[in-house]
Amino acid sequence: MKTAQEYKDSIREMKPVVYAFGEKVENVVEHPCFSPTLNSIALTYQIAGEKxxxxxxxxxSPITGKMINRFLHINKSPEDLMKRCELSKFLTPFHGACVGARCVGTGALNTLYTITYDIDKKYGTEYHQRFLKFLEYVQNEDLTCSGMVTDAKGDRSLRPSQQADLDVYLHVTEVREDGIIVRGAKAHQSGAALAHFNLVVPTTSMRENEKEFAVAFAVPPNASGIVHIAEAPAPNARRLADSDEMDFGNFEYGVHGSTLVVFNDVYIPKEMVFMCGEYEFAGVMAATFGTFQRLASSGCKSGHCDLTYGAAAVAAEYNGCEKMGHIRDKIVEMSFQSALAFGTAIAAGYKAKVTASGVYIPDDLLVNAAKLQASEACWVASKLATEIVGGIVCTAPSQKDFQNLEIAEYVDKYFKAKADVSxxxxxxxxxxxEYLVGQGSIVPTESAHGGGPAAVQKLGMRQANNLNYLKGRARKMAGIKK
Ligand SMILES: Cc1cc2nc3c(=O)[nH]c(=O)nc-3n(C[C@H](O)[C@H](O)[C@H](O)COP(=O)(O)OP(=O)(O)OC[C@H]3O[C@@H](n4cnc5c(N)ncnc54)[C@H](O)[C@@H]3O)c2cc1C
Structure with missing residues (x-):
């Protein structure tokens, strides 16, 4: 298996065409909008090498007979699926960001494995054998494979074939003897520019007149005709400005690193094509991918929730509040929300169903419930963490304020809480x-702490809710004399 450094070096050599904030990126490995994501993905190599x-x-791997990174594994039992979910929950507190370029790839690899098998069975095609060769190669070389599903989609009320501009769904423009030409785009692609391969599958079901959209293949992100346009969330702009390490919360890893991936008539050699025109399989391919990804995502978001309550607990400790009742209750609530998501996802793996190819697919009902709960857990944790930590989540000073001798003393003195904590x-x-709860503005923290924190409002309500009078009414109604 590759080391973290070997992974980084191999990506450095690929030099995909990438733009960020309107500028061409010369070296994606060193760029502030990508290097933190590269660090996160490198962790998946580093930690895999630790005994x-x-x-x-x-x-x-049953395919190579060698030990491989679990992100590249084909799940052949419920236990495999449960371990895959656990892997995401375990890793997330190490990076607190996204290893999507590996994580989404597991879903795409498993989906392609099982659906190419089904297509071949129906049509006598050779997609599965092609895919197996590709899989063996990526497992042997320990390659990062991102999963590309989401198309640009244009007008959401229209089908792919009804769009004013057909390019908003990726499609085949030419079929040649030795391969195909594709055109279109895939949006929100996690770490796609930092992968060795991008695995492309359809985003939705297709009809008979939409055969050209029913296409699946593998392509390196630096293939001729591919252009990556980086996400530009507000915190990334701060990375391009003259900000300091302390101002980021998660400086080393905290960038998602997605791109809009444009395919300008890209040639895909035949041996990398895993579906081309078999429209009846497009929907099941997209749905199967979704099932795998929801399992992984539930583990990952449960891990985010865990990290959030870990961080909130440290902040409470620094504030001198860690033993207060409402703080403890909130931490327990966060761990409860996280456990619900993770437990449901594990159950989805445990109740998995086996397909004709031998791949196990998580239980549909449970995996969707798990993902819904995982998202809920993150939102609840964000709110509770903000309440626990205080207004400082959105009003903290910068590293430069600590360094300016004219004001450093004030900053140090008045932002201090417990005497023994710097x-x-x-x-x-x-x-x-601030980073974990996704603050791009003051709105969430201002709503939690402006006018006083939630616990104070609850105290105010306890004093103002006329409880003694209502207790009296209740006793009287129940016929209690004394
Ligand atoms: C951080 C992040 C990472 C991601 N990583 C990846 C990745 O690695 N690979 C990948 O392929 N994708 C990735 N995605 C894409 C993700 O799967 C999509 O964001 C998601 O499917 C929603 O699509 P959309 O963003 O285009 O939203 P939209 O489709 O525009 O949806 C917006 C809203 O409109 C509603 N809506 C849209 N169409 C309809 C309709 N026809 N009928 C009823 N309601 C409708 C939706 O339910 C939603 O409420 C990522 C997204 C994010 C945010």
């Missing part, structure tokens, strides 16, 4: 919470 983590991170550490943990 104590080999059980969760690696598995013996102000810098208090600000650092607040910044991490």
């Amino acid at each position: 104590e983590n080999e059980n969760i991170m690696t598995v013996k 102000t810098e550490n208090r600000v650092r943990i607040a910044r991490l919470v």
Whole structure:
């Protein structure tokens, strides 16, 4: 298997065409909008090489007979699926960001494995054998494979064939003896520019007149005709400005690193094509992928929730509040929300169904419930963490304020909480919470703390809710004399 450094070096050599904030990116590996994501993906190599983590991170491949990274594994049992879910939950607190370029790939690899098998059975095609060769190669070389599903989609009320501009759904423009030409785009592609291969599958079902949209293939992100346009969320702009490490909360890993991936008449050699025109399989391919991805995502979001309550607990400690009743209740609530998501996802793996190809697919009902709960858990955790930590989540000073001798003393003195905790550490943990709860503006924290924190409002309500009078009414109604 590759080391983290070997992964980084191999991506450095690929030089895909990438733009960020309107500028061409010369070196994606060094660019502030991508290097943190590269660090996260590199962790999946580094941790896999650590003896104590080999059980969760690696598995013996039935295809190569060698130990491989679990992200590249084909799930042939419920236990495989449960371990895959656990892997995401385990890894997320290490990076607090996204390893989508590997994570989404597991779903795409498993989907292609099972659906190419079904297509061949129906049509006598050779997609499955082609795919197996590709799979063996990526497992042997320990390659990062991103999963490309989501099309640009244009007018959401229209089908692919009804769009004013057909390019909003990726499609085949030419079939040649030796391969195909494709055109269109895939949107929100996690870490696509930092992968060795992008695995492309359809985003939805297709009809007979939409055969050209029913296409699946593998392509390197630096193939001729591919252009990546980077996401530009507000925190990324800060990375391009003259900001300091302390101002980020999660400086080393905290960038998602997605791109809009434009395919300008890209040639895909035949051996990399895994579906071309078999429209009846497009819908099941998209749906199967969704099932795998929801399992992984539920584990990942449960891990995010865990990290959030870990960070909130540190902040509470620094504030001197860790033993207060409402703080403890909130931490327990976050762990409860996280456990519900993770437990449901594990159950989805446990109740998995086997397909004709031998691949196990998570239980539909449970995996969808798990993903819904995982999303709920993250939103609840964000709200509770913001309440626990205080207004400092959106009003913390910058590293430069600590360094300017005219004001450093004030910043240090008045942002300090407990005497034995440095102000810098208090600000650092607040910044991490700012990052974890996704603050791009003051709105969420302002709504939680402007006018006083939630616990104070609850106290005010306890005093103002006329409870004694209502208790009296209740006693009287129940016929209680004394
Ligand atoms: C951080 C992040 C990472 C991602 N990573 C990947 C990745 O690695 N690979 C990948 O392929 N995709 C990825 N995605 C894409 C993700 O799957 C999509 O964002 C998701 O499917 C929603 O699509 P959309 O963003 O285009 O929203 P839209 O489709 O525009 O949806 C917006 C709203 O409109 C509603 N809507 C849209 N169409 C209809 C309709 N026909 N009928 C009724 N309601 C409708 C939706 O339910 C939703 O409420 C990622 C997204 C994010 C945010």
